[in-house]
Amino acid sequence: xxxxxxxxxxxxxxxAQAEALLAKRAQAAVDQxxxxxxxxxxTTADIEARAKAKREAKVAGxxxxxxxxxxxxxxxxxxxxxxxxxxxxxxxxxxxxPPAWIKDVKDRTRYLIDQSAAVALNGSGASKxxxxxxxxxxxxxxxxxxxxxxxxxxxxxxxxxTKHPATKKAAVKKVATKKAVTKRAVxxxxxxARTxxxxxxxxxxx
Numbered sequence: 001x002x003x004x005x006x007x008x009x010x011x012x013x014x015x016a017q018a019e020a021l022l023a024k025r026a027q028a029a030v031d032q033x034x035x036x037x038x039x040x041x042x043t044t045a046d047i048e049a050r051a052k053a054k055r056e057a058k059v060a061g062x063x064x065x066x067x068x069x070x071x072x073x074x075x076x077x078x079x080x081x082x083x084x085x086x087x088x089x090x091x092x093x094x095x096x097x098p099p100a101w102i103k104d105v106k107d108r109t110r111y112l113i114d115q116s117a118a119v120a121l122n123g124s125g126a127s128k129x130x131x132x133x134x135x136x137x138x139x140x141x142x143x144x145x146x147x148x149x150x151x152x153x154x155x156x157x158x159x160x161x162t163k164h165p166a167t168k169k170a171a172v173k174k175v176a177t178k179k180a181v182t183k184r185a186v187x188x189x190x191x192x193a194r195t196x197x198x199x200x201x202x203x204x205x206x
Contacts, residue, residue: 083111 081091085101
């Protein structure tokens with residue numbers, strides 16, 4: 001059985017071999033990099049400048065993303081005030097839990113404030129929210145206008161398909177009416193002929 005000293009000696013030997021292999025690989029990588037730099041005419045300053053530009057762009061991108069996220073969160077968090085306490089001047093947006101001064105009020109219309117005052121109280125956040133709402137409504141209107149011709153076409157096609165059976169029924173009814181009129185006329189003529197024949201026979205017998 002190996003002693004502790006022998007195991008430690010083996011470990012040192014293996015560690016030295018591992019370091020030698022790593023150094024060999026590193027040297028091969030350095031040689032390859034040097035060849036590529038010579039081939040493309042690059043220096044270490046060029047590589048450092050490129051790496052620095054990448055780092056700065058990455059940091060700027062993070063700052064921009066964080067700024068946009070913060071701005072969106074702040075714009076989302078600010079709601080335009082809808083109600084105002086005439087005594088204290090406190091306002092409430094009408095969302096979430098109502099404050100104590102309006103909590104038990106049944107008719108809240110007397111606490112309502114107009115839109116211009118709400119924008120003035122809320123600042124630019126409220127105006128941005130209103131602008132966003134206008135954009136959304138404009139998009140919805142555009143979608144509705146785009147879908148109207150399709151709906152109109154479908155309705156026209158439906159009317160056209162429903163008209164055919166009605167037209168057929170009207171034509172059948174018209175033909176039946178004509179036949180009935182013709183039958184009545186023939187019956188009248190036959191009756192008149194029979195009446196005339198009867199009269200002639202009675203006059204001849206007299």
